[in-house]
Amino acid sequence: MSARAELPAPRTPAASPDLTFFNASPEERTALLARLVTLPPLPLAERIGGGGDALTEALLDAAKADDKARLAGLLAEALDLAPATGRRIVADESGQALAVAARVLGLSLAILSRMLFRLHPATGRSAGEMTRLAEMFDSLPVGSAQNLVAQWRGARRARNERVEDAPPIRSYAVARPAPLATGETEGQRERG
Secondary structure, eight states, X not given: OXXXXXXXXXXXXXXXXXXHHHHSOHHHHHHHHHHHTTSOOOOGGGOOOOOHHHHHHHHHHHHHTTOHHHHHXXXXXXXXXXXXXXXXXXXXXXXXXXXXXXXXXXXOHHHHHHHHHHHOHHHHTOHHHHHHHHHHXXXXXXXXXXXXXXXXXXXXXXXXXXXXXXXXXXXXXXXXXXXXXXXXXXXXXXXX
């Protein structure tokens, strides 16, 4: 028997996003968020920017109208998530998933509170729950929230972008052409 036959097959990355956060208790979620601080920042291409005033108004309008489907769709689109993950964020009665999304989108605690008050009145009206949520929101670095949303994105991003499809910035094996002299055209260079 050769040594090659004894080696296990290489593992391939999971094809589904990491949704552990949604299955965890509030205390486990707090511990998970604390561990995210140790991760390196996401590459710029993977980061989600702020949504702006138009998105904030659209989110508030959907929350006021108690249109959870629209709110989930807006969040999924803004965060580049699967629609099912957007629905899970909205369905989370603790408000922690919505707090993570709000941090990534640059929403304030006041906006988060208004949305939560409409979506989950029991949580939104509980002083204890809102205090705990405010403490989590205030202590949550944007980089940690970005990393968690990237985990939620999981296979969606991997499925849409492959390394082979990424354009190279520059090939170092190919010499750069010499700059054109002032007034010289490409045709003059080839002739001359």
